Amino acid sequence: MPELPEVETTRRGIEPHVIGRTIAALEVYERRLRWPVARELPALLAGRRIISAGRRAKYLLIGLEGGTLIVHLGMSGSLRVLDASVPRLRHDQYDLRLDSGRVVRFNDPRRFGSLHYTEADPAQHRLLRDLAPEPFDAAFNPEYLWRISRGRRLAIKQLLMNSRLVVGVGNIYASEALFRARIRPGRQARRLRRAETARLVSAVRTVLSQAIRVGGTTLRDYVGADGSPGYFRQKLYVYERVDQPCRVCGTPIRHRVQQARSSYYCPVCQR
DNA sequence: ATGGGCACCTGGCTGC
DNA sequence: TGCAGCCAGGTGCCCA
DSSP: OOOHHHHHHHHHHHHHHHTTOBEEEEEESOOBSSSBOOTTHHHHHTTOBEEEEEEETTEEEEEETTEEEEEEOTTTOEEEEEETTSOOOTTEEEEEEETTSEEEEEEOTTOOOEEEEESSOGGGSTTTTTOOOOTTSTTSSHHHHHHHHTTOOSBHHHHHTOTTTOOSOOHHHHHHHHHHHTOOTTSBGGGOOHHHHHHHHHHHHHHHHHHHHTTOBOSSSOOOTTSOOOBGGGGOSSTTOBTSBOTTTOOBBEEEEETTEEEEEOTTTOO
């Protein structure tokens, strides 16, 4: 998916177009996403004003008067702001039509994305309530990572990608953060030393914020709200660079499969 | 409690 | 050219 930087880029992209706007209609063309889009949603949303565009982990939170839309982009989803006259394409599943004449259009070839709506506190929604602290919050700190990694036999990369423990980091940024922290992806979490947990917290924050700065990483499907790709791919140190020279020491980058996901690392820089 | 494996779905690429 | 097989940015759920 879109990982945190891509979701944040999307949030920033739609924000100026949606704040203060009223929803003219929600038009659902394909209800079958990861969970079926609720049939009653269009009737619930019509006429509501949008007051905020937020994010929690990889979820976009579109705040309305009296409720919140919870949007997930899955692996291949994107949200774009378009003129309502732009013809729909394959895999466009819904349009949030605004009173400005524009639409926020959701497209997701794999349909792993989702759309939920709640009138309660979104933080208490079942998809959000057990999420770990945001990476840029003070609560995500070396002490926190130290504490949650104690006694854990799973690989540190798996820990980074478990949203109950760390949020926002997916397969690309897990490999990239571990490279920057000089830790091999397969190391057991409980084997990390204090200094390493500190380096890793800082590496997660750095890599996410650098990626946000250039609009995220586009491998295939991802585009921002204006349709443009993210440029962080050019800054990747290890992801999808198997056999290419490490940008730090020149050693060929290695690839291994962990829990059916590709991991990339430098065998010299990372220990 | 923890951790691993599967499922959901489509498309693009590789190799026979 | 056709097609089988594999891989892809996520994550909830089930099982041991």
